[in-house]
Amino acid sequence: MIDALTRHELLNWLNQIIGYSEMLIEEADGSGQENLIGDLGKITCAAQQMLVQLQTPLTCSPSCHSAINTNDSHKQTASPDQVAHHFNPVDTECNGRGSLLVVDDNPANQEILSRRLENQGYQIAMAGSGVEALEKLTSNRFDLVLLDVMMPDMGGYEVLQRMKADTVLRNIPVIMISACSDMGQVILCIEAGAEDYLPKPFNSTLLKARISATLEKKRLCEQERRYASQAMQTEAALERHRALTQAVAGVAHEINTPLGIVKTGLSIIRNRLSLPNIQALFRENSETEALLQDMLESSGLTIKNVDIAHRLIENFKKIAVDQLLEHQDTVDLPALLKDTVDLFKISARQARLDIRLDASGILKAREWHGYPGYLTQIMMNFLQNIERYAYPNGIGGQVDIAVSDRVLPAKAPQFVLTVRDYGAGINPEHIGKIFDPFFTTGRGKGGTGLGLAIVNNMVTVAMQGAVSVESEPGFGTCFTLCFPKNLT
Numbered sequence: 425m426i427d428a429l430t431r432h433e434l435l436n437w438l439n440q441i442i443g444y445s446e447m448l449i450e451e452a453d454g455s456g457q458e459n460l461i462g463d464l465g466k467i468t469c470a471a472q473q474m475l476v477q478l479q480t481p482l483t484c485s486p487s488c489h490s491a492i493n494t495n496d497s498h499k500q501t502a503s504p505d506q507v508a509h510h511f512n513p514v515d516t517e518c519n520g521r522g523s524l525l526v527v528d529d530n531p532a533n534q535e536i537l538s539r540r541l542e543n544q545g546y547q548i549a550m551a552g553s554g555v556e557a558l559e560k561l562t563s564n565r566f567d568l569v570l571l572d573v574m575m576p577d578m579g580g581y582e583v584l585q586r587m588k589a590d591t592v593l594r595n596i597p598v599i600m601i602s603a604c605s606d607m608g609q610v611i612l613c614i615e616a617g618a619e620d621y622l623p624k625p626f627n628s629t630l631l632k633a634r635i636s637a638t639l640e641k642k643r644l645c646e647q648e649r650r651y652a653s654q655a656m657q658t659e660a661a662l663e664r665h666r667a668l669t670q671a672v673a674g675v676a677h678e679i680n681t682p683l684g685i686v687k688t689g690l691s692i693i694r695n696r697l698s699l700p701n702i703q704a705l706f707r708e709n710s711e712t713e714a715l716l717q718d719m720l721e722s723s724g725l726t727i728k729n730v731d732i733a734h735r736l737i738e739n740f741k742k743i744a745v746d747q748l749l750e751h752q753d754t755v756d757l758p759a760l761l762k763d764t765v766d767l768f769k770i771s772a773r774q775a776r777l778d779i780r781l782d783a784s785g786i787l788k789a790r791e792w793h794g795y796p797g798y799l800t801q802i803m804m805n806f807l808q809n810i811e812r813y814a815y816p817n818g819i820g821g822q823v824d825i826a827v828s829d830r831v832l833p834a835k836a837p838q839f840v841l842t843v844r845d846y847g848a849g850i851n852p853e854h855i856g857k858i859f860d861p862f863f864t865t866g867r868g869k870g871g872t873g874l875g876l877a878i879v880n881n882m883v884t885v886a887m888q889g890a891v892s893v894e895s896e897p898g899f900g901t902c903f904t905l906c907f908p909k910n911l912t
């Protein structure tokens with residue numbers, strides 16, 4: 425009859441014999457020394473048989489704090505072949521990288537675990553006590569903790585509780601290492617939030633499987649959290665954008681009405697002041713004549729600025745892209761583009777733009793069911809920008825507009841429209857901002873920075889498409905629109 429303490433000691437030594445011989449089998453297999461595997465397997469088998477003998481009958485005194493194996497899976501005796509099979513290094517199921525903290529007060533257990541896990545490609549740090557574990561956890565980043573249940577001073581259960589009470593550490597998965605027959609502790613730990621448990625001595629297949637499953641679960645949880653937070657951020661940004669554009673459009677609409685009245689009033693004053701009989705009254709002496717001159721100039725200047733404000737406000741209104749104000753229609757897309765280029769003819773002549781239109785890329789239907797009004801505005805914005813920024817000061821240049829169709833598997837047929845110039849190009853520092861409302865490099869030339877923000881809204885909101893840009897300073901710019909041939 426062996427007392428509990430001796431049994432405990434013996435089990436500890438057996439754990440080490442099994443652990444080291446299993447590792448040697450792995451290494452022998454990996455280094456081409458297969459001749460050693462058979463004998464090493466016999467050592468492992470013998471040790472496991474001894475383990476079974478020691479485990480019957482087994483009860484663990486509450487004071488035990490080290491390796492006493494009771495797990496049924498270890499009661500089985502494995503043949504050397506089976507043992508060798510378990511440690512076949514070709515099995516790369518658990519090849520994932522991760523940083524693991526092994527917490528065990530028994531240095532031999534620490535070494536066996538860390539060597540084995542390092543062989544599997546993990547980065548390993550070790551802690552010999554609960555206190556050391558908590559210190560390492562707060563100063564380093566780990567993907568997983570392997571935590572011994574029974575340790576002197578601070579046991580695994582207490583370490584786990586402290587981790588779960590910490591807002592950062594609570595997200596690190598913990599696998600309990602249990603060497604004791606008292607499953608009560610393990611159950612407590614699982615209830616307190618441990619992911620899983622591993623019995624000692626470690627079965628390599630189980631070790632691999634539980635660690636990789638836990639790491640995979642952690643990865644999926646993190647991915648899910650990331651996706652959820654990205655989706656929330658995108659939704660919040662879209663909501664802010666919608667609210668802002670609606671507010672801008674609403675305010676613009678409200679301002680436009682009194683502005684119209686101001687403009688009408690000023691025009692009446694100016695027209696009256698221009699009447700010959702009124703002018704004659706003012707010309708009676710030089711003082712009143714100067715007064716008339718001042719009033720005519722001021723009213724002229726004010727009307728001009730009211731006009732500018734009116735144009736700006738019209739742009740602000742467009743930013744909200746109110747589809748209800750536009751009508752959908754089915755049109756021949758190349759014909760619509762040609763009409764748009766014709767609309768721009770006078771400006772193009774002044775700016776010396778040579779605009780070419782190529783619709784030969786459309787191999788199937790030329791009809792587009794969408795918002796023709798919006799596409800005309802979009803093309804106008806592109807052409808005005810080319811006139812103002814690509815070929816400024818009337819230097820002129822070529823503009824290529826090309827349209828083709830694209831059929832992608834499982835997607836509705838699309839048109840792809842490109843507008844390309846070979847002018848100044850866009851500074852790489854600016855390219856990420858050009859679709860932002862109010863971004864402009866042409867403040868002095870009357871630019872408000874709303875043109876491309878409106879284009880972006882029209883394409884994405886109304887036309888259900890996407891717009892992108894490519895540019896190289898000195899070589900030109902190309903805007904690409906993709907949009908469905910038929911709006912849903």
Ligand SMILES: Nc1ncnc2c1ncn2[C@@H]1O[C@H](COP(=O)(O)OP(=O)(O)OP(=O)(O)O)[C@@H](O)[C@H]1O
Pocket residue numbers: 739805809810813814845847848849850854858859863864865866867870871872873874875876877901
């Ligand atoms: N074809 C182009 N070549 C070079 N730069 C361009 C071109 N198109 C746009 N840009 C750049 O993108 C910026 C934003 O264009 P956007 O049309 O939004 O505003 P804007 O033309 O400056 O003002 P608005 O259109 O409101 O009158 C421009 O200020 C310019 O710097």
Ligand SMILES: [Mg+2]
Pocket residue numbers: 805808809874875876
């Ligand atoms: Mg513009």
